[in-house]
Amino acid sequence: MILAQSILGIVIFITQLLKISLSKELMQTITLITICAGLVIILVTVGFAVFRRIYKRIQTQFEAHFRKWVAEEFTLLAKSPKHIVTIPLELKAALKNSIKRNIAVEELLVCKKYLKGVAMQAAVNLYEELDLRKVTNKKLKSGIWSRVVTGIQEIYIFDQYDAMEQLYRFADNSNPFIRAEAQFGVVNLQGFDALRFLKNVQNQLSTWDQINILEQLKLFTPKPLDEMPIWISSTNDSVVLLGLKILFEYPDGRFYTNMIACLDHSNPLIRYHAIRCCEKINVFDTNEKLENQYSNETIENQLLLLDVLMLLPEIPGAKLLVSLLKEPNELIRLKAAENIAKHYDKGLLLVESVEDNNKERKAQLIKHLQTEICL
Amino acid sequence: MNKVLIVEQEPILMAIVEKRLLAEGWETAACGDGKTARELIDSFQPDMLITNLLIPFYSGKEVIAYALEKLPKLFIIIVALFQQEDAKEEHLEMGVHTYYSKPFDLEELVAFIQVQKTSSSIH
Numbered sequence: 001m002i003l004a005q006s007i008l009g010i011v012i013f014i015t016q017l018l019k020i021s022l023s024k025e026l027m028q029t030i031t032l033i034t035i036c037a038g039l040v041i042i043l044v045t046v047g048f049a050v051f052r053r054i055y056k057r058i059q060t061q062f063e064a065h066f067r068k069w070v071a072e073e074f075t076l077l078a079k080s081p082k083h084i085v086t087i088p089l090e091l092k093a094a095l096k097n098s099i100k101r102n103i104a105v106e107e108l109l110v111c112k113k114y115l116k117g118v119a120m121q122a123a124v125n126l127y128e129e130l131d132l133r134k135v136t137n138k139k140l141k142s143g144i145w146s147r148v149v150t151g152i153q154e155i156y157i158f159d160q161y162d163a164m165e166q167l168y169r170f171a172d173n174s175n176p177f178i179r180a181e182a183q184f185g186v187v188n189l190q191g192f193d194a195l196r197f198l199k200n201v202q203n204q205l206s207t208w209d210q211i212n213i214l215e216q217l218k219l220f221t222p223k224p225l226d227e228m229p230i231w232i233s234s235t236n237d238s239v240v241l242l243g244l245k246i247l248f249e250y251p252d253g254r255f256y257t258n259m260i261a262c263l264d265h266s267n268p269l270i271r272y273h274a275i276r277c278c279e280k281i282n283v284f285d286t287n288e289k290l291e292n293q294y295s296n297e298t299i300e301n302q303l304l305l306l307d308v309l310m311l312l313p314e315i316p317g318a319k320l321l322v323s324l325l326k327e328p329n330e331l332i333r334l335k336a337a338e339n340i341a342k343h344y345d346k347g348l349l350l351v352e353s354v355e356d357n358n359k360e361r362k363a364q365l366i367k368h369l370q371t372e373i374c375l
Numbered sequence: 376m377n378k379v380l381i382v383e384q385e386p387i388l389m390a391i392v393e394k395r396l397l398a399e400g401w402e403t404a405a406c407g408d409g410k411t412a413r414e415l416i417d418s419f420q421p422d423m424l425i426t427n428l429l430i431p432f433y434s435g436k437e438v439i440a441y442a443l444e445k446l447p448k449l450f451i452i453i454v455a456l457f458q459q460e461d462a463k464e465e466h467l468e469m470g471v472h473t474y475y476s477k478p479f480d481l482e483e484l485v486a487f488i489q490v491q492k493t494s495s496s497i498h
Contacts, residue, residue, distance in 0.1 A: 067387045071394035078395060078482060107387045114388055117480040 409433025
């Protein structure tokens, strides 16, 4: 009613405008074109508003109807586990509409995300019985990356294991959002077994992608990482980094040699993570290897290396550590002194014996070692 | 104990919990925001409150505080996404009886609610 009144008002307004123009003999082509263009814009805007209103109404009505049906089905299933879901003809007909199918998927996604047990499984069953996988498959084939990402999310949230191969293909997609979601999805579904995608990944995994994968793995029981040598010798630096991060979280002595080989890598970040892994996987001469590595490293790596030496059971050689007490970098001096004090019986005396022109600084260092290390 | 108020922002979860409790013989009222929840606490006078924490207008915590002020004997259950363990303790100290972290088992929640109903009727 309001809409009809608005359109009528616009028409009357334009007619009046034309009358004025004609009466004053100012009716020119350009005026007419402007008025027509204005009318078209108004009609398009009104049409869009009407469409949105109708869409919203359909959406609200269907949402309420669908929620009621799902709630009833869940209750019937809870009351009688042998209950067979019957899809009303009305709902079947409604689901032929793509808007309504998408609404149904979104509603069931909420159930699957926030419920556990019987109700969660019921959400998955309804997704399958309503044949909503078709909606997901359509999204996976879309040319719009955001739709593909949504499709991938639906696959792993609804535990659609039969779509694993599709997800594996997406795991090395050129679009970073698609591949990140697919990598997360495969790990979400298959845990450690899903890491097999790493040997085929050509594109980079961002630090955030790596964190997400590591977090997902925490939800699964660890399994032997047989492909670790392939990952940490990959030409893709991000795969090597993720491999080393996984190795740090789930140490496996079988890969010690492969891990030590990473100390020769040209990427300092990879060397950083290899040094970090030495804390968890080490043998009798790891400290010696790290000491030899020291001079090839960046400051950040040197600091980490000194931290790792502190944690290793073997005593590091005094020669390197004593020489570091004369380093200009204060943190390096501190960490070297801590190593000496921790590993040597007369470490404190050794640190005191090294000359330092700044007496106050040296006194502070000794005090620190006495309170923090020697106690 | 017969009347339960459900406050949940996700309409489908609200509908499922409400329907499930109706089937168990509860008299229910449900809403998706803190403002309506406060109104329902006054008008519906529930015996039990099941609430989420992240709800519009007033937070779940504010709704709980209001509910306890109006109905000190109200039995309160939180069903929410807890990010921090501290938050759970804080709410228990406030007077909340128990909490369920999302994702939650609907049947476990219903069973617990039924136990409370039975024990309250015995007392």
